[in-house]
Amino acid sequence: MKKFNITVNGTAYDVEVEEVRGGASAAPRAAAPAPRAAAPAPAAAP
Template identity: 60%
Template sequence: MRKFNINVNGTMYEVDVEEVGGDAPVRPSVQAAKPAPKAATPKKQTPKAAVVEGQVDIKSPMPGSIFKINVSENETVEAGQVLLILEAMKMENEIVAPQAGTVSKIMVNEGVSVNTGDQLVIIE
């Protein structure tokens, strides 16, 4: 018999495998071992800016990474103007201004990863 530890979806199993000669099938004996403690995964803390009345908070519609930022803070933008490019699933997605205004805060940098709902830009 040979013993192996096998991890299946985070649960460790101790497996005894009997060695046999010839072409006979291997008959494993499986016993559940104590589950390995899960390591705490650090959560990415994205700074959030408070949005006041009259400001528009533009959030990420999907997870991805910021490919290019086309505007700067204090820049005047028109409705429909491309603010930044979000790369997701090998596609470049244009994030546009929903209304005319002034960019008051850019919450991301090029190359950073974002999740759905993360703040990208605030327009007033």
């Protein structure tokens, strides 16, 4: 296990990363669904 200090947009994070060796790999994860567009605002009455 390796430890790293990562800074993202000024926020520091302590992370641990496990190095996996060998031919086995984890099954790919399904991608997150795309965010839906917001409904358009109703038109103003004249």
